Amino acid sequence: MIHMKAIKKIYSTGKVDVEALRGIDLKVEKNEFISIMGPSGSGKSTLMNIMGCLDTPTSGEYYLEQEEVQTLNPNQLAEIRNQKVGFVFQNFNLLPYATAFENVEVPLIFKGVSLRKRRKRSEELLERVGLKDRMDHKPTELSGGEMQRVSIARALANEPSIILADEPTGNLDSVSGKEIVDLFEDLWKQGHTIIVITHDQEISTRTKRIIKLRDGMVVDGA
Numbered sequence: 087m088i089h090m091k092a093i094k095k096i097y098s099t100g101k102v103d104v105e106a107l108r109g110i111d112l113k114v115e116k117n118e119f120i121s122i123m124g125p126s127g128s129g130k131s132t133l134m135n136i137m138g139c140l141d142t143p144t145s146g147e148y149y150l151e152q153e154e155v156q157t158l159n160p161n162q163l164a165e166i167r168n169q170k171v172g173f174v175f176q177n178f179n180l181l182p183y184a185t186a187f188e189n190v191e192v193p194l195i196f197k198g199v200s201l202r203k204r205r206k207r208s209e210e211l212l213e214r215v216g217l218k219d220r221m222d223h224k225p226t227e228l229s230g231g232e233m234q235r236v237s238i239a240r241a242l243a244n245e246p247s248i249i250l251a252d253e254p255t256g257n258l259d260s261v262s263g264k265e266i267v268d269l270f271e272d273l274w275k276q277g278h279t280i281i282v283i284t285h286d287q288e289i290s291t292r293t294k295r296i297i298k299l300r301d302g303m304v305v306d307g308a
């Protein structure tokens with residue numbers, strides 16, 4: 087599903103170039119449940135941004151389900167991203183004035199799905215993450231764990247090939263964090279491919295493979 091060859095990423099914004107990824111070789115099969123660990127600054131978010139087609143590598147090859155990502159232009163990249171990737175972020179990134187329901191609908195609106203189908207699909211998704219009775223609640227009326235479940239429902243809306251989560255439990259207490267991992271595990275059992283960046287050993291031990299990064303290199307789990 088994912089195949090990376092000698093991926094490098096150099097940020098050259100300030101006075102000095104930062105080599106955030108220094109040659110990543112990685113394969114991920116369909117229906118894996120993986121965690122990515124590593125110290126702060128080791129390149130985890132950079133790697134995830136490239137995997138999710140939010141950013142492109144400076145050099146190297148990246149194949150996502152046969153797509154040669156490094157050859158795509160920004161429009162094609164956005165299309166692949168919308169089709170194939172569901173993102174979950176530490177800060178949830180929900181629309182603050184929209185209900186749970188409306189947040190989940192957003193990717194379906196972009197896709198041009200009809201109102202009736204959107205309603206049905208959003209309802210199913212929120213039910214799947216255990217929030218059937220919270221559909222009309224706004225983020226401020228939800229707990230952190232519930233907000234993260236809304237964002238997971240939204241990530242699932244386009245039936246992505248892969249779900250990428252960057253520190254999804256970083257802003258949650260340990261009980262809600264555990265519930266989020268339970269949910270990822272359920273989704274994995276239903277056939278989803280899930281990659282989670284985490285600092286938390288309790289979370290990474292629940293995944294089926296741990297990839298360790300250090301200084302922009304994979305040091306374990308490739």
Ligand SMILES: Nc1ncnc2c1ncn2[C@@H]1O[C@H](COP(=O)(O)OP(=O)(O)O)[C@@H](O)[C@H]1O
Nearest residue numbers: 097099104106125126127128129130131132133
């Ligand atoms: N947009 C950026 N511009 C310049 N440097 C960046 C940028 N994003 C990340 N970096 C640098 O790249 C390195 C890896 O960062 P990052 O991928 O965010 O690591 P992690 O997620 O493991 O903490 C760090 O040295 C960071 O400062």
Ligand SMILES: [Mg+2]
Nearest residue numbers: 130131132252
């Ligand atoms: Mg990071």
